[in-house]
Amino acid sequence: xxxxxxxxxxxxxxxxxxxxxxxxxxxxxxxxxxxxxxxxxxxxxxxxxxxxxxxxxxxxxxxxxxxxxxxxxxxxxxxxxxxxxxxxxxxxxxxxxxxxxxxxxxxxxxxxxxxxxxxxxxxxxxxxxxxxxxxxxxxxxxxxxxxxxxxxxxxxxxxxxxxxxxxxxxxxxxxxxxxxxxxxxxxxxxxxxxxxxxxxxxxxxxxxxxxxxxxxxxxxxxxxxxxxxxxxxxxxxxxxxxxxxxxxxxxxxxxxxxxxxxxxxxxxxxxxxxxxxxxxxxxxxxxxxxxxxxxxxxxxxxxxxxxxxxxxxxxxxxxxxxxxxxxxxxxxxxxxxxxxxxxxxxxxxxxxxxxxxxxxxxxxxxxxxxxxxxxxxxxxxxxxxxxxxxxxxxxxxxxxxxxxxxxxxxxxxxxxxxxxxxxxxxxx
Numbered sequence: 001x002x003x004x005x006x007x008x009x010x011x012x013x014x015x016x017x018x019x020x021x022x023x024x025x026x027x028x029x030x031x032x033x034x035x036x037x038x039x040x041x042x043x044x045x046x047x048x049x050x051x052x053x054x055x056x057x058x059x060x061x062x063x064x065x066x067x068x069x070x071x072x073x074x075x076x077x078x079x080x081x082x083x084x085x086x087x088x089x090x091x092x093x094x095x096x097x098x099x100x101x102x103x104x105x106x107x108x109x110x111x112x113x114x115x116x117x118x119x120x121x122x123x124x125x126x127x128x129x130x131x132x133x134x135x136x137x138x139x140x141x142x143x144x145x146x147x148x149x150x151x152x153x154x155x156x157x158x159x160x161x162x163x164x165x166x167x168x169x170x171x172x173x174x175x176x177x178x179x180x181x182x183x184x185x186x187x188x189x190x191x192x193x194x195x196x197x198x199x200x201x202x203x204x205x206x207x208x209x210x211x212x213x214x215x216x217x218x219x220x221x222x223x224x225x226x227x228x229x230x231x232x233x234x235x236x237x238x239x240x241x242x243x244x245x246x247x248x249x250x251x252x253x254x255x256x257x258x259x260x261x262x263x264x265x266x267x268x269x270x271x272x273x274x275x276x277x278x279x280x281x282x283x284x285x286x287x288x289x290x291x292x293x294x295x296x297x298x299x300x301x302x303x304x305x306x307x308x309x310x311x312x313x314x315x316x317x318x319x320x321x322x323x324x325x326x327x328x329x330x331x332x333x334x335x336x337x338x339x340x341x342x343x344x345x346x347x348x349x350x351x352x353x354x355x356x357x358x359x360x361x362x363x364x365x366x367x368x369x370x371x372x373x374x375x376x377x378x379x380x381x382x383x384x385x386x387x388x389x390x391x392x393x394x395x396x397x398x399x400x401x402x403x404x405x406x407x408x409x410x411x412x413x414x415x416x417x418x419x420x421x422x423x424x425x426x427x428x
Contacts, residue, residue, distance in 0.1 A: 025037040025038055025039045026038050026039075026216055026217065027215075027216070027217040028213065028215070028216055029213070029214050029215030029216070029225075030212065030213055030214070031212055031214075032214070034215070050205060050206070051086065051203050051204070051205060052169070052171070052172060052203075052204045052205065052206070053089070053169065053172070053201050053202065053203060053204070054075075054077060054167060054169050054172045054173075054174050054201050054202065055167070055169070055199070055201050056169060058091075058127065058128070059091060059159075059199060062126055062157075063091065063157040063158060063159045063162075063197070063199055064157065064158070064159070065093040065094040065095070065155055065156070065157055066093070066155070066156055066157065066158050067154055067155055068154055068155075068156070069154060069183055070150070070151065070152045070154060070183065070184060070185050071150070071151060071156065071181055071182065071183050071184070072106075072148050072149070072150040072181060072182045072183075072184065072187055072188050072189075072190045073090075073148060073149060073150075073151070073156055073158075073179075073180070073181050073190065073198040073200055074106075074108075074146045074147055074148030074149070074179075074180045074181070074190045074198065074200050075146065075147055075148075075163070075174050075175075075178050075179060075180070075197075075198065075200045075201070076110070076144055076145075076146050076174070076175045076178035076179075076180060076193075077144070077145060077146070077147060077172060077173060077174050077175060077178065077202060078141075078142060078143060078144055078145070078172075078173050078175065079139060079141055079142075079171050079172055079173075079204060080141055080142065080170065080171040080172075080173070081141050081171045081206050081207065081208075082138070082139070082140055082141045082206070082207040082299050083138070083139060083171070083204055083205055083206040083207045084136035084137065084138055084139070084204065084205045084207065085107055085115075085116070085133070085136065085137045085139055085145070085147075085202050085203065085204055086132055086133060086136045086203045086204065086205060087105070087118075087130055087131045087132040087133050087202070087203040088105040088106070088107060088130075088131055088133075088147045088148070088149065088200065088201065088202055088203065089105075089128050089129055089130040089131065089200075089201045089202075089203060090103070090105070090120075090128070090129055090149045090156075090198070090199060090200050090201070091126075091127070091128055091129075091157050091199035092123055092124050092125045092126060092127055092128075092129050092157075093125065093126075093155040093156050093157045094125050094126065094155070095125060095155065096123050096124065096125045096153065096155070102123070102151060102152045102153040103119070103120040103123050103129070103149055103150070103151055103152075103153070104117060104118065104119050104120065104149060104150045104187060104382060104385070105117065105118055105119075105120060105131040105147075105148070105149045106146075106147070106148045106149065106150070106187060106385065107133070107137055107145060107146070107147055107148075107202075108145065108146040108147075108148065108189060109145060109146075109301060110143075110144040110145065110146065112189040112191075112389055113264075113301065113389065114189075114385060114386075114387065114388050114389070115137045115145075115266075115301070116133040116134075116135070116137050117133075117187070117384050117385040117386075118131045118132075118133055118134065118383070118384055119131070119381065119382055119383060119384075120149070128201070130203060131149075132203065132404075133403070134384070134401065134402060134403020134404050134405060135401055135403045136205070137266075138207070138266070138267055138299045138300070139299075139300065140299055140300035141171075143300065144175065146180060146189075146190065147200050147201065147202045148180070148190050148200060149200060150184075150186070150187045150188075152185070156198065157198070157199050158179075158196050158197065158198050158199070159196065159197040159199070160195075160196055161195050161196070161197075162179070162195070162196060162197025163175070163176060163177060163178050163179050163194075163195045163196065163197045164176065164177070164195040166178075167197075171204075171206065172202065172204060174197075176195070177193055177194070177195045178193075179193070179194040179195060179196040179197055179198055180192060180193055180194070181194065181196075181198070186372065187385050187388060188388070189388065189389070207299070245265060245267070245268045245269060245270075245271045245294070245322055245324070246265055246266045246267050246268075246399070247263060247264075247265055247320075247322070247332055247399055248263075248264045248265060248266050248301070248398075248399060249262075249263060249264055249387075249396060249397060249398050249399065250262075250263040250320060250332050250333060250335055250396070250397045251263070251335060251391065251392065251394060251395065251396040251397070252316075252318050252335040252336060252337040252394045252395050253337060253392035253393055253394040254337040254338055254339055254343075254393060254394055257309065257310060257311050257312075257339060258307055258308060258309045258310070258311060258339075259307075259308045259311065259316055259318070259337045259339070259394070260305065260306075260307055260308075260392070261276065261305060261306045261307070261308065261318055261335075262303070262304070262305045263303075263304050263305075263320060263332070264301055264302065264303045264304070265294075265295075265298070265301070265302050265304075266301055267298060267299060267300075268294055268295050268296065268297060268298040268302065269297055270296065270297065270324045270325040270326065271294030271295060271296060271297070271298075271322065271323075271324060271325070272293075272294055272296075272323045272324060272325045272327075273291055273292055273293040273294040273322075273323060274291070274292045274294060274304065274320045274321065274322055274323070275288055275290075275291050275320070275321035275323060276288070276289045276290050276291070276292065276306050276308075276318065276320060277289065277318065277319050277320070277321055278308065278316055278317065278318055279316075279317045279318075279319075279334075280314065280315075280316065280317070281317065282317035282334055282336060286319070289306070289308055290306060292304055292306055294322075296325070311339050312339065313339050313340035313341065314338070314339060314341075315336055315337070315338045315339075315341070316336060316337055316338075316339070317334055317335070317336045318334065318335055318336065318337075319331050319332050319333070319334045319335075320332035332397070333351075333360045333362065333397035333399075334397075335362070335394070335395040335396065335397050336364075336394075336395045337393075337394040337395060342366060343364050343365065343366045343393055343394060343395075344364060344366060345364065345365065345366055345416070345419050345421070346363060346364040346421070347361075347363045347412075347414040347421035347422075347423055348361070348362040348363060348364075348423075349423055350400070350412070350423065350425045353425050353426060354425075354426035354427065354428045355402075355425075355426075355427065355428065356402075356427070356428045357401065357402075358399060358400070358401055359399075359400050359425065360397050360398065360399055360400070361373065361386070361397070361398045361400055361412060362395060362396065362397045362398075363395070363396055363398075363414050363421075364394065364395045364396075365391055365392070365393050365394065365396070365416065366393055367393045368390060368391065368392050368393055369390065369391065369416040369417055370389070370390050370416060370417075371387055371388070371389065371390070371391045371414065371415070371416045372385070372387065372388050372413075372414070372415045372416070373385075373386040373387035373388075373398065373412065373413070373414050373415075374386060374388075374412065374413055374415075375400075375410055375411075375412045375425075376410060376411055376412070376413065377408075377410055378408070378409055378410070378411070383405065383410065384405075386398055386400060386412070402427045405427055406427070407426075407427045407428050408426070408427060409424060409425075409426055410424070410425055410426075410427065411423065411424045411425070412424075412425060
């Protein structure tokens with residue numbers, strides 16, 4: 001960054017220099033906006049990152065309204081740059097029913113892993129309706145994801161052939177033939193492909209931003225300006241800088257004298273890897289079985305596995321010791337599996353409870369099954385779908401971050417086939 005050089009003890013501006021010198025703090029003019037009293041190495045906290053969409057304007061002409069059964073509708077999309085999906089949106093049909101909870105939004109991987117979800121409120125007809133997730137989801141460049149919404153109101157909009165070619169609004173692209181849908185009374189991963197455009201969109205912020213520094217003034221009122229700019233700056237999103245190594249889930253599935261351990265992370269920073277530990281009682285006597293290398297740094301969902309073999313009949317407990325490159329570490333939740341025995345269908349109480357920032361929900365399945373784990377408020381309204389996919393037999397631990405959900409009492413339900421279990425949790 002170029003800045004004015006100021007001689008010591010004088011209120012005199014000298015020529016601009018390649019190195020930033022002068023009396024701090026500085027007033028910076030960036031992209032036409034002035035930020036006052038910025039110290040060297042300081043952080044500009046009042047900058048709002050851009051929110052980008054595939055369709056930035058209201059469709060013209062308005063897409064037709066279709067009456068049908070309850071359905072999940074979506075779009076397959078990619079970004080050419082790494083960034084954060086802050087939420088999803090959809091274009092409302094004519095005559096939107098006023099019943100709250102009729103519309104929910106989701107973000108999925110292309111393989112059907114649910115990354116985020118929520119409920120739309122105050123849905124309006126013939127306009128874009130936005131849902132901001134409790135936490136932004138970091139997505140990788142050049143990777144396909146699916147944004148979707150489920151409607152229980154039997155009305156939606158759709159333009160036949162609207163995606164027979166890709167729709168590009170840099171850095172976002174709705175893929176050709178990227179319309180997807182799936183019928184069902186509840187949210188289901190939309191797998192049926194079509195070239196119809198259901199007018200589903202994402203709210204996206206790039207992982208980095210480009211600024212044009214056009215003016216700088218130091219504490220001694222020495223200033224310098226440039227046309228068109230003094231320097232082009234690239235700044236990393238503050239969202240990225242706070243992401244830890246975040247464990248999404250951890251499970252133990254019994255096999256033929258073996259236990260298959262599987263886990264996934266949503267992001268990793270300085271992650272050396274995972275030490276796999278086993279116990280026969282879950283409270284002590286932990287032994288190290290092996291080590292799985294981490295990615296170091298990652299901005300996308302990564303999946304890991306480890307097979308513990310040659311086991312005798314009994315229950316085994318497992319945990320992960322995640323180790324940073326600087327040798328700091330933390331432990332995962334504990335999961336278990338039974339060799340040559342029966343697992344019961346169990347939904348455990350979340351821990352800790354009450355909680356503020358994070359809690360773990362564990363459940364056990366007697367056999368492989370399609371699982372739906374959802375959070376509801378005390379009025380019975382769906383707040384968030386935490387899990388909606390097939391899981392192996394054994395114990396599974398799901399990490400839940402409440403984000404911006406208000407404090408209070410909620411309940412979560414686990415459904416698989418004809419079995420249902422319900423527990424309460426409290427967000428402080």
